[in-house]
Amino acid sequence: MEFSIKSGSPEKQRTACVVVGVFESRKLSLPAELLDNAARGYLAELLRRGDMEGKAGNTLLLHKVPGTEADRVLLVGLGKEREFREKEYRAAIATAVRTLNETGGFDGTVYLTELPVKKRGVAWRVRQAVLVAEETLYRFDQLKSKKDDVRRPLRKLTFCVERRTELAAAEQALSEGQAIASSMNYMKDLANLPGNICTPTYLAEQAGTLGREHGLAVEVLDRAAMEKLGMHSLLAVSRGSHQPPQFIIVKHLGGKPGAKPIVLVGKGVTFDTGGISLKPAAEMDEMKFDMSGAASVLATLKAAAMMKLPLNIIAVVPTVENMPGGGAIRPGDIVTSMSGQTIEILNTDAEGRLILCDALTYVERFEPDCVIDVATLTGACVIALGGVVSGLLANDDALARELLDAGHDGWDRAWQLPLFDDYQEQLKSNFADMGNIGGRPAGTITAACFLSRFTKKYDWAHLDIAGTAWRSGKEKGSTGRPVPLLTHFLLARAAKKVGAGETAQ
Ligand code: BES
Numbered sequence: 215m216e217f218s219i220k221s222g223s224p225e226k227q228r229t230a231c232v233v234v235g236v237f238e239s240r241k242l243s244l245p246a247e248l249l250d251n252a253a254r255g256y257l258a259e260l261l262r263r264g265d266m267e268g269k270a271g272n273t274l275l276l277h278k279v280p281g282t283e284a285d286r287v288l289l290v291g292l293g294k295e296r297e298f299r300e301k302e303y304r305a306a307i308a309t310a311v312r313t314l315n316e317t318g319g320f321d322g323t324v325y326l327t328e329l330p331v332k333k334r335g336v337a338w339r340v341r342q343a344v345l346v347a348e349e350t351l352y353r354f355d356q357l358k359s360k361k362d363d364v365r366r367p368l369r370k371l372t373f374c375v376e377r378r379t380e381l382a383a384a385e386q387a388l389s390e391g392q393a394i395a396s397s398m399n400y401m402k403d404l405a406n407l408p409g410n411i412c413t414p415t416y417l418a419e420q421a422g423t424l425g426r427e428h429g430l431a432v433e434v435l436d437r438a439a440m441e442k443l444g445m446h447s448l449l450a451v452s453r454g455s456h457q458p459p460q461f462i463i464v465k466h467l468g469g470k471p472g473a474k475p476i477v478l479v480g481k482g483v484t485f486d487t488g489g490i491s492l493k494p495a496a497e498m499d500e501m502k503f504d505m506s507g508a509a510s511v512l513a514t515l516k517a518a519a520m521m522k523l524p525l526n527i528i529a530v531v532p533t534v535e536n537m538p539g540g541g542a543i544r545p546g547d548i549v550t551s552m553s554g555q556t557i558e559i560l561n562t563d564a565e566g567r568l569i570l571c572d573a574l575t576y577v578e579r580f581e582p583d584c585v586i587d588v589a590t591l592t593g594a595c596v597i598a599l600g601g602v603v604s605g606l607l608a609n610d611d612a613l614a615r616e617l618l619d620a621g622h623d624g625w626d627r628a629w630q631l632p633l634f635d636d637y638q639e640q641l642k643s644n645f646a647d648m649g650n651i652g653g654r655p656a657g658t659i660t661a662a663c664f665l666s667r668f669t670k671k672y673d674w675a676h677l678d679i680a681g682t683a684w685r686s687g688k689e690k691g692s693t694g695r696p697v698p699l700l701t702h703f704l705l706a707r708a709a710k711k712v713g714a715g716e717t718a719q
């Protein structure tokens with residue numbers, strides 16, 4: 215999709231379709247009123263006659279509206295003006311884009327970006343409009359032999375802003391939105407691919423391609439290299455699979471040489487059967503998404519490169535397939551992690567933490583400014599928080615605060631859970647330094663407690679995205695989250711550095 219920004223009167227737009235909003239009940243938004251004035255009350259008359267109430271989700275497509283230059287006018291219902299907030303704004307954009315795509319025009323000029331949303335400026339509205347538009351039009355059909363193509367699909371969207379003074383901020387937001395949206399699509403494509411295609415080796419190859427396309431340094435460690443480093447916890451998980459494990463490192467060095475990097479670690483289990491602690495059959499196909507953390511950190515590096523962020527950022531992806539098999543680890547097996555701490559593997563389905571712990575030890579060598587790991591780690595997180603917010607746990611409250619704020623800014627929210635020491639007891643083992651499970655109570659927290667034992671040397675935060683990274687049911691598929699959260703975190707960090715007198719490169 216091609217996007218642009220414009221400021222101007224709606225009645226003067228020469229376009230296939232002008233899109234304006236109508237609040238419930240029958241209240242024209244400001245741009246709709248301008249159109250109505252040019253059309254000598256034609257729109258108001260239609261509303262009075264009962265053609266449209268302005269209920270959220272409703273639309274009315276009009277042709278050749280008198281006094282206007284556009285082929286069509288699309289009225290989009292916005293619901294009650296008093297209740298019009300972030301969620302309603304995003305829904306209105308989605309309705310507009312879906313309808314435009316089905317309408318047959320090649321381009322649309324959208325005035326919904328001028329609507330006031332409480333506490334949100336023009337930059338937020340434009341960024342979100344791009345994200346929602348791309349989200350609405352995203353299809354994963356690369357594996358279908360027949361694609362149901364739209365006959366005359368939408369090719370160009372123009373978002374309007376009220377004042378010329380807003381143009382610069384809107385243009386900037388537009389290009390940020392495009393970088394985030396294309397990175398979300400990149401994540402979705404990777405995560406939607408099935409386990410027989412998206413293997414650890416495939417992920418490593420994709421990282422190589424990403425590096426070549428965006429000028430990122432990529433390094434991949436194979437099994438032998440991992441053995442040398444002593445990553446026996448990670449290697450234990452991959453033992454049941456015929457797919458070799460990979461350890462991927464991608465660097466975006468946009469900051470000052472020597473400036474401490476932000477390190478992102480993503481769980482890359484390309485398929486999670488549970489191993490010998492086998493999962494039940496129902497919905498097991500969804501465990502192809504168990505590499506969503508990996509996909510999200512690779513995607514975030516893509517966004518950082520596209521936006522040329524003046525930061526040093528390193529993505530680290532431990533990737534394996536968790537299978538039962540003759541060589542697989544058994545419940546009760548004890549392994550020595552790279553940190554030297556021993557782990558009794560009481561449940562082979564708690565594999566994410568087993569690969570992450572070695573990655574978290576490995577990243578010490580970067581002397582990180584901070585480390586954020588991203589993982590579809592616990593079913594308990596889905597139960598606690600559902601698909602609305604990601605779980606956040608951290609050993610540093612300032613870092614947690616930054617991530618919560620970034621989630622709010624990117625409308626990809628997280629919610630903090632406590633990492634109190636009291637929970638550590640649940641990980642006690644009779645035979646090793648720790649067990650890899652903490653029982654049913656507070657499963658998301660004990661998983662983070664396990665990781666916290668490997669993150670003592672730096673500021674660290676953990677995002678459990680088990681509930682937010684994909685949708686189940688009819689609309690099954692990757693959501694592209696938490697790419698908006700992570701990129702907004704980086705954008706805020708970059709802004710802070712530039713503000714502090716460091717220059718962009
Ligand atoms: N990948 C799963 C977590 C998961 C489950 C994500 C359901 C999304 C939906 C993870 O590896 C896992 O199996 N976790 C176990 C841990 C348990 C054995 C302590 C879980 O949550 O059941």
Ligand code: MN
Binds near residue numbers: 488563564566
């Ligand atoms: Mn598992």
Ligand code: ZN
Binds near residue numbers: 563
């Ligand atoms: Zn898993």
